[in-house]
Amino acid sequence: MDKEIVDRALDALDRLMRMFRVERFVYMICAIVSFLLLIYAAYIMFETKGVSVAELGLIFGATGLTTVPAGRITYFLNKSFSLIEAIVRKLSGLEER
Incomplete structure (x- = not known):
């Protein structure tokens, strides 16, 4: 019974991760772009040996x-794992605290 509960919870988590795969990729692309912007701002500051309002804005x-x-x-991820916890608790017959 325990293995079945874990398998069902992992299947639910896998389905949830697949549903929001595109959203996670968009967030990762935003994080990469922002990191590249930070590197570019640092490069400009070292190149000009000063900080202007444009670099601070960047x-x-x-x-x-x-x-x-x-x-x-x-x-x-917090919501996903909370959902999996609720599924495991329900399938195992435990009551939520």
Whole structure:
């Protein structure tokens, strides 16, 4: 019975991950683009040996663009694992606390 519960929960998690695969890829692309923007801003600052308003805007924009995908991916994984926990508890007959 325990193996069946685990298998069903893992199947549910696999289906959930497949449903939101495109969303995760979009968030990963946003994170990569923001990282490249940070590298570009650092390159400009070292090249000009100074910091202007444009570089500061680029840095703050890139860090904001990094925060959004990281937050959404964390939220998605948290919800996914909470759902799997609820499924395992229901299938095993345990009551939620």
